[in-house]
Amino acid sequence: MTDFQTLFGHPPAASAHAPGRVNLIGEHTDYNGGYVLPSAIPQRTRVELAVRPDRSVQVYSDAPETGGEVVGYELGRETPQRAWHDYVQGVTSLLGSEGLSLPGLDIAVRSTVPVGSGLSSSAALTVSLLRGLRALLHLPLDDVLIARLGQRVENEFVGAQVGIMDPMAASLADERTALFLDARSLDYERVPLPAGAELVVIHSGVAHDHAAGDYNARRRECEQAAALLGVKQLRDIPAAEAGRADALPEPLDCRARHVITENQRVLEAVAAMRGGDVERLGALFNASHDSQRDDYAVSVLAIDRLVDLARSDEAVLGARLTGGGFGGSIVVLARAGCGRAVADHVASEFKARWGGSPRVLVPAG
Numbered sequence: 001m002t003d004f005q006t007l008f009g010h011p012p013a014a015s016a017h018a019p020g021r022v023n024l025i026g027e028h029t030d031y032n033g034g035y036v037l038p039s040a041i042p043q044r045t046r047v048e049l050a051v052r053p054d055r056s057v058q059v060y061s062d063a064p065e066t067g068g069e070v071v072g073y074e075l076g077r078e079t080p081q082r083a084w085h086d087y088v089q090g091v092t093s094l095l096g097s098e099g100l101s102l103p104g105l106d107i108a109v110r111s112t113v114p115v116g117s118g119l120s121s122s123a124a125l126t127v128s129l130l131r132g133l134r135a136l137l138h139l140p141l142d143d144v145l146i147a148r149l150g151q152r153v154e155n156e157f158v159g160a161q162v163g164i165m166d167p168m169a170a171s172l173a174d175e176r177t178a179l180f181l182d183a184r185s186l187d188y189e190r191v192p193l194p195a196g197a198e199l200v201v202i203h204s205g206v207a208h209d210h211a212a213g214d215y216n217a218r219r220r221e222c223e224q225a226a227a228l229l230g231v232k233q234l235r236d237i238p239a240a241e242a243g244r245a246d247a248l249p250e251p252l253d254c255r256a257r258h259v260i261t262e263n264q265r266v267l268e269a270v271a272a273m274r275g276g277d278v279e280r281l282g283a284l285f286n287a288s289h290d291s292q293r294d295d296y297a298v299s300v301l302a303i304d305r306l307v308d309l310a311r312s313d314e315a316v317l318g319a320r321l322t323g324g325g326f327g328g329s330i331v332v333l334a335r336a337g338c339g340r341a342v343a344d345h346v347a348s349e350f351k352a353r354w355g356g357s358p359r360v361l362v363p364a365g
């Protein structure tokens, strides 16, 4: 038994949850000051918490990779260990460094957001935990501040130089709309998903780890490209001037071209959603994937295969890698009413041809 009472000998005093996210378009644009368009998925992370009388934090997670062990550490002595509970340690460490005197805590985490799926299990964890602490300790944290803290946990403690998209999505997105976010100003607007289409999300079964290096390397390449082009961030180059990227040395030219054109695709995707033009939206999904594969070099074989299979289905309007890449999931725009059939067809055809373990996450169930 792993209910809170059995684990810790008393009931929880607070609970909270936050969703995973699927990014519709706008990949690797957030840390370049650009635009993103994520939506919440049904999979969520839930936390239950209670104060304990000593200065330790005891954490349980139902994630298979944790082995069901309760892990403990002392407040004020948090140390990154490249383990799942780094995100929990990062939250208590950051709040401590911000001058909050936290009590000891018992925490149970349960999640249906698969780790390494490109669907932001890490932000779902930090945001749900920060929400839980807000409820438990009556902390004056608004939803945007929670997202900012979530990003700092990853940047400053875990060592993943991720942008603001994922914690903003976990904190502010819902399943009926996409969160059109300006990652520089943090202005956002919720844009309803178009009635003529539905989303399908399939995990390739290839897990990624953004603290592992490739992601941080892409981020550095963008910073170099921006410096060479004389702008603060690649966001500052308008789409009409994308040709300026051609003057950069390889591979910075390709990286910059992806970011500049991807920002423009987000703006066009929002216009297509508002106008109900699902064909155009699908074409933008396709162009985004091709740019990620060819210019940004963040796709992998299993993802390209899934995308190609999806595109060969006539009920599919477009398909692309979603999230940070180097594994993870694809998002497919299918005609309304066809999502289930498309998802099942793509996953089973993939298994029949290449084996592996693709997993349909949306539609859920």
Ligand code: GLA
Pocket: 023, 026, 027, 028, 029, 030, 031, 120, 162, 163, 164, 165, 166, 323, 324, 325
């Ligand atoms: C990861 C990061 C985000 C974003 C995406 C790529 O999910 O956490 O900040 O950069 O990759 O769009």
